[in-house]
Amino acid sequence: MSGLYICQNGDTLESVCNSSNNQNLTSDLKSLNPHLSPSSNLRSGQAIILPGKTNEVGSASQRFLLQSSPSSIQNLSKITETMTGHQALALAEVSERLGLRDIAPDLNTFGGGGLGAATARASSFLMALKKYDDALAEYHGFKNHRAAPNTLSMAKLKVANAFKEMQIKFNNETLNFFNKYPAKMESYTIARPGRPVIMANRTIPITTSSGATSLAKFARYGKGLGYGMVALDGYFRYQAVDQMRLNGGNWQREAWAQGVGMLAGLGIGAYSFAFLLGPFGIVLGIILAGAVAVISDKLIVSSTRHIYDQIAY
Amino acid sequence: MKTYEALETLISFGSVGCILIIYVALIFISVTLDRRLKRKFESHPEIIIQETWFFRVVSISLNVAIKNRSKNDRVMIHHYKGFDFRSFATLPEKIFCFLSLYAFIVFIIILLSAYPLEYLGFINLGLL
Numbered sequence: 001m002s003g004l005y006i007c008q009n010g011d012t013l014e015s016v017c018n019s020s021n022n023q024n025l026t027s028d029l030k031s032l033n034p035h036l037s038p039s040s041n042l043r044s045g046q047a048i049i050l051p052g053k054t055n056e057v058g059s060a061s062q063r064f065l066l067q068s069s070p071s072s073i074q075n076l077s078k079i080t081e082t083m084t085g086h087q088a089l090a091l092a093e094v095s096e097r098l099g100l101r102d103i104a105p106d107l108n109t110f111g112g113g114g115l116g117a118a119t120a121r122a123s124s125f126l127m128a129l130k131k132y133d134d135a136l137a138e139y140h141g142f143k144n145h146r147a148a149p150n151t152l153s154m155a156k157l158k159v160a161n162a163f164k165e166m167q168i169k170f171n172n173e174t175l176n177f178f179n180k181y182p183a184k185m186e187s188y189t190i191a192r193p194g195r196p197v198i199m200a201n202r203t204i205p206i207t208t209s210s211g212a213t214s215l216a217k218f219a220r221y222g223k224g225l226g227y228g229m230v231a232l233d234g235y236f237r238y239q240a241v242d243q244m245r246l247n248g249g250n251w252q253r254e255a256w257a258q259g260v261g262m263l264a265g266l267g268i269g270a271y272s273f274a275f276l277l278g279p280f281g282i283v284l285g286i287i288l289a290g291a292v293a294v295i296s297d298k299l300i301v302s303s304t305r306h307i308y309d310q311i312a313y
Numbered sequence: 314m315k316t317y318e319a320l321e322t323l324i325s326f327g328s329v330g331c332i333l334i335i336y337v338a339l340i341f342i343s344v345t346l347d348r349r350l351k352r353k354f355e356s357h358p359e360i361i362i363q364e365t366w367f368f369r370v371v372s373i374s375l376n377v378a379i380k381n382r383s384k385n386d387r388v389m390i391h392h393y394k395g396f397d398f399r400s401f402a403t404l405p406e407k408i409f410c411f412l413s414l415y416a417f418i419v420f421i422i423i424l425l426s427a428y429p430l431e432y433l434g435f436i437n438l439g440l441l
Contacts, residue, residue, distance in 0.1 A: 260329065263332070263336070264329075264332040266367070267332060267335055267336060267339070268332070268417075268420070270367055270368055270371050271335065271413075271417050272417075273368075274368060274371040274372050274375055275375060275417070277386070277388045278382065278386035278387070278388060278389065292421075292424075295424060295428070296328075296420070296424055298440055299324075299328055299423075299424055299427055299428075299438075299440060300328060300329065302325070302438040302439050303324065303326075303328045303329050303438065304325070304329060305439075306321060306322070306325040306438055307325050307326065307329060310322065
């Protein structure tokens with residue numbers, strides 16, 4: 001298995017080699033990364049190819065580096081700061097299966113539109129989630145109305161079954177990923193003096209060329225998690241206002257509404273993402289936050305138009 | 314079906330007002346609690362500070378408002394190692410953290426009620 005290590009500020013190739021548990025890492029690293037000088041500081045976000053256990057050449061990692069532009073690697077660096085390398089690759093695989101890449105041009109408001117559209121594709125999973133939610137609500141209803149113990153235990157069983165079903169559906173989504181990448185990243189653990197950092201957190205396991213391709217695509221559009229999406233969102237909104245101006249409509253009202261909508265979309269997107277992260281996990285967290293951002297965006301834009309009408313006239 | 318103008322006004326001012334409250338609360342938290350926490354975390358090298366700025370402030374406000382979130386949440390435990398945010402925050406900071414959480418909940422309630430009301434024809438905000 002080969003891997004990719006995304007550097008932090010102040011890393012040198014030598015420090016990475018010295019602090020590793022693996023003694024043979026130094027020579028392998030230098031031969032795999034001839035373009036890097038051993039002593040000079042590495043840039044933040046620069047990628048280093050890590051050798052595999054069986055001394056195989058990291059061809060899949062090299063393929064990934066060939067397919068990616070520097071800005072993609074920067075995106076990936078930002079993403080691995082938020083989640084671990086394993087999770088980044090899992091998200092790349094799952095989002096590729098859900099077809100997020102095809103609808104990426106429609107992304108809007110904290111990755112809202114595209115990810116919201118993805119909920120339709122992930123419907124079987126969301127339906128399982130709804131079933132669990134319903135079962136839970138029914139159980140609490142029975143409990144609050146002091147139902148008979150038998151009824152209560154049956155409702156409890158229903159909740160347990162619905163939870164199992166939801167787990168199965170989610171596991172199906174990630175099964176492919178875990179079959180490909182068993183967690184064998186302990187060999188890359190680095191303990192730094194003063195600030196222990198688990199290198200596995202920033203190491204992305206790449207074994208197959210298809211994995212490298214999907215990661216390269218993900219890195220390109222995965223900036224939905226960062227600043228790039230905000231700019232894209234702003235561009236779409238500018239277009240909406242411009243279109244209104246060209247059609248002779250009330251463009252001031254539209255500009256006001258879209259401006260507030262953008263601000264609110266950012267806040268609500270980030271808030272729901274942070275809120276949903278814990279119980280639901282990162283993949284579903286992003287999808288649900290996207291869905292919330294989409295419908296809330298419509299409400300905020302319409303509401304602001306209404307307020308503008310009320311105040312202006 | 315009759316359209317209720319008062320309901321429209323309530324929903325539109327309510328939703329935009331909630332967003333305003335969330336932003337005011339988050340700005341307050343970012344200039345007070347976030348700065349104090351940064352100084353505090355300098356002496357805790359094992360704690361990884363979240364990036365980006367906005368996401369970190371939201372996380373901090375949720376950590377204060379939801380008890381034990383930094384201990385029980387697998388994402389938060391990775392960053393904050395079970396740090397007790399609530400006892401670290403002062404009373405005004407706690408008030409603003411709760412304010413932002415409740416404004417978000419009220420906003421979601423407004424959101425969930427606006428669409429059915431629009432569908433039934435009680436309001437006409439152009440949502441559907």
